[in-house]
Amino acid sequence: MAQSAELNNTLSVSQITGHIQHTLEKGFASVWVKGEISNLTRHSSGHWYFSLKDSGAQLGSVMFRRQNESVRFEPTHGMEITAHGRISVYPPQGRYQLVVDQMLPAGQGDLHLAFENLKKKLHAEGLFDPSRKQALPKYPSKIGIVTSPTGAAIRDMINILSRRFPLSEVLILPVKVQGEGAAVEIATAIEAFNSLNECEVLLVGRGGGSLEDLWAFNEEIVARAIANSRIPIISAVGHETDTTISDFVADHRAPTPSAAAELVVPDQIELVKWFSQVEQSLLNNVRSRIDKYGLRLNSISKSYALKRPELMIEQSVQKLDYFEDRSLRATMDKISTLSARLDNLFVAVEASNPLSILEKGYSVLSDNQGELIRSVDQVAVGAELSMRVNDGEIRSIASEVKKRKIK
Amino acid sequence: MSEKDKSFEQLMEELETLVAKLEGEDLKLDEAIKQNERALKLIHLCRDRLDSARQKIDKLVRTADGGFEKQTLD
Numbered sequence: 218m219a220q221s222a223e224l225n226n227t228l229s230v231s232q233i234t235g236h237i238q239h240t241l242e243k244g245f246a247s248v249w250v251k252g253e254i255s256n257l258t259r260h261s262s263g264h265w266y267f268s269l270k271d272s273g274a275q276l277g278s279v280m281f282r283r284q285n286e287s288v289r290f291e292p293t294h295g296m297e298i299t300a301h302g303r304i305s306v307y308p309p310q311g312r313y314q315l316v317v318d319q320m321l322p323a324g325q326g327d328l329h330l331a332f333e334n335l336k337k338k339l340h341a342e343g344l345f346d347p348s349r350k351q352a353l354p355k356y357p358s359k360i361g362i363v364t365s366p367t368g369a370a371i372r373d374m375i376n377i378l379s380r381r382f383p384l385s386e387v388l389i390l391p392v393k394v395q396g397e398g399a400a401v402e403i404a405t406a407i408e409a410f411n412s413l414n415e416c417e418v419l420l421v422g423r424g425g426g427s428l429e430d431l432w433a434f435n436e437e438i439v440a441r442a443i444a445n446s447r448i449p450i451i452s453a454v455g456h457e458t459d460t461t462i463s464d465f466v467a468d469h470r471a472p473t474p475s476a477a478a479e480l481v482v483p484d485q486i487e488l489v490k491w492f493s494q495v496e497q498s499l500l501n502n503v504r505s506r507i508d509k510y511g512l513r514l515n516s517i518s519k520s521y522a523l524k525r526p527e528l529m530i531e532q533s534v535q536k537l538d539y540f541e542d543r544s545l546r547a548t549m550d551k552i553s554t555l556s557a558r559l560d561n562l563f564v565a566v567e568a569s570n571p572l573s574i575l576e577k578g579y580s581v582l583s584d585n586q587g588e589l590i591r592s593v594d595q596v597a598v599g600a601e602l603s604m605r606v607n608d609g610e611i612r613s614i615a616s617e618v619k620k621r622k623i624k
Numbered sequence: 625m626s627e628k629d630k631s632f633e634q635l636m637e638e639l640e641t642l643v644a645k646l647e648g649e650d651l652k653l654d655e656a657i658k659q660n661e662r663a664l665k666l667i668h669l670c671r672d673r674l675d676s677a678r679q680k681i682d683k684l685v686r687t688a689d690g691g692f693e694k695q696t697l698d
Contacts, residue, residue: 356633366683375681383677384632388694390684409684409692485674492667495643502646503660506653 231308238306241313245304249333250276250315251326254296265292269300269315277314278302284318292320299326325428332435335462339437344444344466351449351468353481354417359386360481361416361448363406366391370424370453370474377475382482388416394423399433404442411446419446420477421463422453434461443467453477575607593620632673639666 228236252269259265263282268275278300280288292298301319306312321329339345360378364371371389378387390409392402403421410419421443423431433439434454443450443466452467453474464470471477575581582590585601596602596615604611627635642663646656684692 354633356631356636358631358633375679379679383679384673386680386682388682388684389697390692406684413684413692489671489674492671495639496664496667499643499646499660499663503657506656510653 234306234308234311237313238308241304241306247301247303248315249299249301249326249330251297251299251323252276254292254294254298257292257294267292269298277312278317279314280317280320285320288320290322297323299323299329328428328432328435332462335435335437335440336465339440339444339462339466344440349444349468353449353451353469356382356483357385357417357481359388359416361410361419362387362389363392363403363410363419363421364389364423364474365394368424370422373475374420374478377478378482381479381484382488383485385482395426395430395433400436400439403433404438407439407442407446407450411448414448416448418481419448419450420453420471420474420481421450421467422471422474422477423455424474425456425459431455431459431461434463436462439463440466451477451481575605578607580611581605593618627669632670635666635670635673639663639670642666 250269252271252275255268255270255275257265257267263285265280265285267278267280269278270276280300280302299321300315300317302315302317304313305316307314343349362371362374364374366389375387378385388410390406392406393399394403407419407421410416421434423434431454434452440462443452443463449468451469451471452461452463453471453476454461454463455473457472469480471480581604583603583605584590584595585603587603588595590596590602596618598615598618600615602613602615604613630638642659645651646659646663651659681697683695683697685695687693
């Protein structure tokens with residue numbers, strides 16, 4: 218039964234090779250291997266084929282041209298090396314090999330191993346955490362430098378600092394940066410700066426050199442001193458391509474000491490330029506504010522609210538004019554009405570003037586006293602009478618008086 | 625604290641804050657003019673500081689008792 222169950226799970230060669238490939242390639246995706254080179258062949262394609270071996274085993278290896286171009290030493294048969302790479306399985310031949318991407322002579326390989334181990338350890342402790350990184354002061358008034366008093370690095374840094382930002386004071390603690398005791402001196406210097414507590418930022422580093430030359434900056438004691446520093450630290454070791462443990466632990470990493478000096482202070486020329494810009498923009502700002510208020514004042518002064526009194530006056534004047542017109546017209550009307558009435562009266566008066574009757578042939582009789590005669594009773598026979606006609610007077614004497622009988 | 629006692633960094637910080645404030649629109653005119661004068665004065669001060677600065681370089685040397693002592697370099 219058991220056999221038949223296993224039989225049911227029978228794999229093809231390709232299938233099992235596929236599983237092996239998957240297991241090996243996943244399990245050994247990045248490994249360091251130490252061994253002796255044997256059977257090295259430099260193929261015309263540029264690839265290197267060789268075996269790595271020790272007393273008990275050997276491992277087929279290949280290093281392709283792209284990777285072996287950066288190997289800085291001449292590997293030869295029998296040489297002890299440390300190689301980094303991944304295991305790759307070649308199914309058609311059922312073989313596995315190490316595909317090497319980095320190769321170091323054994324001594325250096327040990328250093329690399331130490332480097333990788335310390336890096337792993339400190340990383341696990343969280344010493345590289347971004348949250349641990351301290352911000353750099355923008356305008357440090359005092360900068361501490363831990364480096365060798367001789368050599369280009371210190372000169373370059375001082376030159377750049379004094380050119381860019383002479384306001385920062387510089388305090389140098391000269392140390393040995395390579396060889397026996399260098400790491401301790403560097404670590405002590407960082408601690409000394411912390412207990413002195415005058416500097417706002419520290420530059421720790423040295424110029425370029427071999428891996429061994431830079432080694433002090435890969436030592437745990439230096440890494441811990443950097444990690445423990447309350448003063449922010451810029452690590453500046455070697456050239457762009459060199460990476461040290463110090464770079465990982467430091468708050469900032471500069472590719473070179475000169476770059477660190479540029480990073481740590483602002484450029485006074487840029488700063489002065491900025492001043493001019495700010496000055497301009499401040500003046501413009503106030504000017505534009507004043508202009509803006511001016512415009513607003515202007516528009517307010519033109520607004521209806523402020524124009525109203527003026528309008529009211531204009532309106533009143535208009536009203537007055539209108540009243541003036543009306544009263545004038547009314548008066549004129551009155552006058553003409555009155556004068557028309559006067560004319561009528563005149564005509565009536567004219568018509569009623571007794572003298573005008575005379576024109577029609579009537580006459581007015583009066584006695585010698587000028588009293589108008591309206592009745593025969595006023596006149597005695599022989600009385601003198603005066604008769605007015607249209608163009609004169611006639612005197613006469615009454616010869617007879619007869620009274621009309623009233624019915 | 626008088627202007628002279630303030631560090632360049634303090635002056636710059638004040639200046640940067642002021643400029644940010646002035647660039648915001650909310651200030652009243654009187655206030656803006658006052659702040660503006662202050663900012664211009666700060667710029668002047670900072671410029672003077674930079675103009676008159678000459679880098680001071682000291683060196684720490686170890687003393688017999690294991691401590692450190694400052695020496696001026698020139």
